Amino acid sequence: MRKGIATVSVSGTLTEKLAAIAAAGFDGVEIFENDLISCPLSPERIRDRAADLGLGIDLYQPLRDFEAVGPARLEHNLRRAERKFRLMERLGAGMLLVCSSVSPESADDDDLAAEQLHALAELAGRHGIRVAYEALAWGRHVNEYLHAWRIVQLAGHPNLGTCLDSFHILSRGSDPIGIEAIPGDKVFFLQLADAPPLAMDVLQWSRHYRCFPGQGGFDVTGLVRHVLNTGYQGPLSLEVFNDVFRQSDACRTALDAMRSLIALEESLDRRAPGPVIPTGFAFIELTTELTTELTKGLTTEIATEIKKGPATGPATGPSAGDTLPPAPGEAAALVGLLAAFGFTRTGAHPTKPVEMWEQGEARVLLNATGTGTALAAIGLETPDPAASARRAEHLLAPVLPRERAPGEAPLEAIAAPDGTQIFFCRSGRADHPDWTGDFTGDPAMALRPSPGTVIPATPTPPPPGITRVDHVALTQPWHHFDEASLFYRSVLGLRPLESMEVPEPSGLLRSRAMAGPDEAVRMVLNQARVGARHTPWQHVALSCDDIRGIARRLHAEHPGLLLPIPDNYYDDLEARHDVGPEIRELGLLYDRDEYGEFLHLYTITVGRVFFEIVERAGGYRGYGAANAAVRLAVQHARGPGTP
Incomplete structure (x- = not known):
C-alpha cells in the first residue's frame, strides 16, 4: 500500500523533513500547517521540492474549530x-483535514454541524479539494469516530468524508x-x-507520547x-506527536517510521512468513x-593444555602451580571473572585477536580490539541465518x-540501533558451516588473568x-529506546513486555524486557532518563x-568479585x-512471581560490563525487577566501572 507520514512526526525544517522522509522511501506526506508557515519557500517551491523527491502531498492539516x-x-x-483552499491549490494538496471542534462557541447540534460541513465541502469542491472530517478524542461535542461518521452522512456531500485516526479511536477505548x-469510499x-x-489526560497523551506502530500498546494492526x-x-499515513522524535535525527526517525509500516503491512498478511525466531x-x-601483553605467545606446554579443551587440564590453560604474568587492568579483570565462574578458554581465532571461553552452552568471545x-x-x-539476514535487510536494518x-x-551480521552487532548463527549443524570451527585453539593471542592468579597444582x-x-x-541512548523496541520486535520477533521505570539515585531508569515465544532468547532494554546521569552499563545474565x-565458592575463593548488597x-x-x-549469608537477591522463584547475584563492573x-x-518468567533499584544504588555508590 501507499505509505505516508505527517511532517510533524520528524524534526527539522520543512525542507529537511521532506528530504528525510523521501530518503526513507515514503510515497507521500501530510503537510502540517506550522511547518509550512515557518518555511521561507513559497507553496509552489515546496510542491516542486516534494515532486523532485518523489513525494506526493496527500493531505494538508488541520482546519480547526469550524463546525x-x-x-x-x-x-x-x-x-x-x-484562503486555505487557495494555498492548497498552489501547494498541490488535494485533501484538507478538519478536526472536530473544541471551541466553547460550538453547539451540540449534529444537524447544524452537518449543514456547515456541507457548505465547507461545497466550497472545497470548487477548488478540486476533498474534506476529511476527524473526531478528536478530546473534541467538545464530537469525540467518537462513529459520531463523526453520522455527521458526514447527514451532510451528504461527495467531497466530504471521514478521517480515521488510530490514536483518537483506541485511546478512548472505542471498539474499532x-x-x-x-x-470504504467515504x-x-x-x-x-x-x-x-x-x-493521563488524553490531550497530553496525544501531544507528547504517540509513537510508531509496534512501539506502544495499541492493537493498530487490528x-x-x-x-x-x-x-x-x-x-497508510503516520501522524505521531512525540517529544523525543522532534529532537532526534530526522533521517533516523523517518527510517524507523518506515520500518514500522513495513512490519505493520506484514502483520496484515496472514501469508507473510514473519520473523525467523532465534x-x-x-x-x-x-x-x-x-x-x-595480550598478544604475547605462550609456551608450547601451555598451548598443548589449551588444545586439550575443557575436559582436561586447568581451566585457564597454564601449567599447575604457575603464577601468571601481569596483564592490564580491565582485560585482566574480565579474564579473572570468567575464570572464577569456571569458564574455560577453548580457542583463539587465527586471524583476529579474539578468543572463545566456554562453559555449558554459554560462550563468551573476548575481542582485544577495543x-x-x-x-x-x-x-x-x-534455523536459517541467510533468511534472518534477508528479513533484517527488508526491515531496513544495516547489514x-x-x-x-x-x-x-x-557469518551474517546486522547492526542494532545502539550499534551492537547481531550475528545469525547455526552452530554444530551438519547442514551449515560452523563458525566455532574457526577457533582453532591457537594460543598466540591469549588473554591473561590478573597478577597473582595461581593455577592449582592438583585439578579440583x-x-x-x-x-x-x-x-x-x-x-539504549535515550532517543533510541522506542526504535530499539521496534527493531527487536519486528526483526527478531521478540515479544515486548510492559515498559517500567526503576528509581535510581540520580533519576529514573526506563526498562523493557523482550523475549521470544519460548523464552529461549531474552533481552532487556534500559534507558536512563528524567535527570539520571548517563549510566551506559550493559550486563550479561548467566543461568x-x-x-x-x-x-559459596565465589565468596570463599574470590570475595571481591561480587556486588555487596546492603x-x-x-x-x-x-x-x-x-x-x-x-540468602543473606550468600549475598543473593530474591524474587518470585505466580510461576516460581528467582535467585540472582551481581558481579563488580568491568568497564561498561557486569555479570x-x-x-x-518453577517457571519464573521475570528478571528480578523488584531488586533493580538496590543494584543501581550500590553501583551508583561505587561509581561507573569501579572494580
Whole structure:
C-alpha cells in the first residue's frame, strides 16, 4: 500500500523533513500547517521540492474549530477556509483535514454541524479539494469516530468524508469493529499512531507520547484490518506527536517510521512468513583493550593444555602451580571473572585477536580490539541465518560487511540501533558451516588473568557451573529506546513486555524486557532518563542450576568479585518473604512471581560490563525487577566501572 507520514512526526525544517522522509522511501506526506508557515519557500517551491523527491502531498492539516457555530462565526470560518483552499491549490494538496471542534462557541447540534460541513465541502469542491472530517478524542461535542461518521452522512456531500485516526479511536477505548459499517469510499484518509498505556489526560497523551506502530500498546494492526475490510484504498499515513522524535535525527526517525509500516503491512498478511525466531544465544562478544601483553605467545606446554579443551587440564590453560604474568587492568579483570565462574578458554581465532571461553552452552568471545570493556556483539542461533539476514535487510536494518579469510565460516551480521552487532548463527549443524570451527585453539593471542592468579597444582572437581546465557541487558541512548523496541520486535520477533521505570539515585531508569515465544532468547532494554546521569552499563545474565553453590565458592575463593548488597535489603526481604538465612549469608537477591522463584547475584563492573548469575525455579518468567533499584544504588555508590 501507499505509505505516508505527517511532517510533524520528524524534526527539522520543512525542507529537511521532506528530504528525510523521501530518503526513507515514503510515497507521500501530510503537510502540517506550522511547518509550512515557518518555511521561507513559497507553496509552489515546496510542491516542486516534494515532486523532485518523489513525494506526493496527500493531505494538508488541520482546519480547526469550524463546525456548529453561529452565523457570524461561520462567515469568518468560510473566509478562513477559502484562503486555505487557495494555498492548497498552489501547494498541490488535494485533501484538507478538519478536526472536530473544541471551541466553547460550538453547539451540540449534529444537524447544524452537518449543514456547515456541507457548505465547507461545497466550497472545497470548487477548488478540486476533498474534506476529511476527524473526531478528536478530546473534541467538545464530537469525540467518537462513529459520531463523526453520522455527521458526514447527514451532510451528504461527495467531497466530504471521514478521517480515521488510530490514536483518537483506541485511546478512548472505542471498539474499532464499527469501522466496517463505513463505506470504504467515504473513508477519505487513515492516520496511524501507537502509544504506551498511560493514565493521563488524553490531550497530553496525544501531544507528547504517540509513537510508531509496534512501539506502544495499541492493537493498530487490528484497527487497520477493519479499515481495509471497508474497501479503503488510500495510504497508510503516520501522524505521531512525540517529544523525543522532534529532537532526534530526522533521517533516523523517518527510517524507523518506515520500518514500522513495513512490519505493520506484514502483520496484515496472514501469508507473510514473519520473523525467523532465534532459538538461543550462540555467543556474547565483549571487547577489551589491546596491548602487547595480550598478544604475547605462550609456551608450547601451555598451548598443548589449551588444545586439550575443557575436559582436561586447568581451566585457564597454564601449567599447575604457575603464577601468571601481569596483564592490564580491565582485560585482566574480565579474564579473572570468567575464570572464577569456571569458564574455560577453548580457542583463539587465527586471524583476529579474539578468543572463545566456554562453559555449558554459554560462550563468551573476548575481542582485544577495543578501547575499553563493552558488550559489542550478540550471536543468535537461528534455523536459517541467510533468511534472518534477508528479513533484517527488508526491515531496513544495516547489514554489516565482513572480511573473511579463506576457509573461515560465513557469518551474517546486522547492526542494532545502539550499534551492537547481531550475528545469525547455526552452530554444530551438519547442514551449515560452523563458525566455532574457526577457533582453532591457537594460543598466540591469549588473554591473561590478573597478577597473582595461581593455577592449582592438583585439578579440583568441576565447580557448580553455568549452563547457558539467560539474557542480556543493553542500555539504549535515550532517543533510541522506542526504535530499539521496534527493531527487536519486528526483526527478531521478540515479544515486548510492559515498559517500567526503576528509581535510581540520580533519576529514573526506563526498562523493557523482550523475549521470544519460548523464552529461549531474552533481552532487556534500559534507558536512563528524567535527570539520571548517563549510566551506559550493559550486563550479561548467566543461568545456572545451583546458585548457592556458585555463591559459596565465589565468596570463599574470590570475595571481591561480587556486588555487596546492603543488610537493609535483607531486613525488608525477610519481612516480605519467608526466606532462609543463607540468602543473606550468600549475598543473593530474591524474587518470585505466580510461576516460581528467582535467585540472582551481581558481579563488580568491568568497564561498561557486569555479570549476573541467575537461577530460575518453577517457571519464573521475570528478571528480578523488584531488586533493580538496590543494584543501581550500590553501583551508583561505587561509581561507573569501579572494580
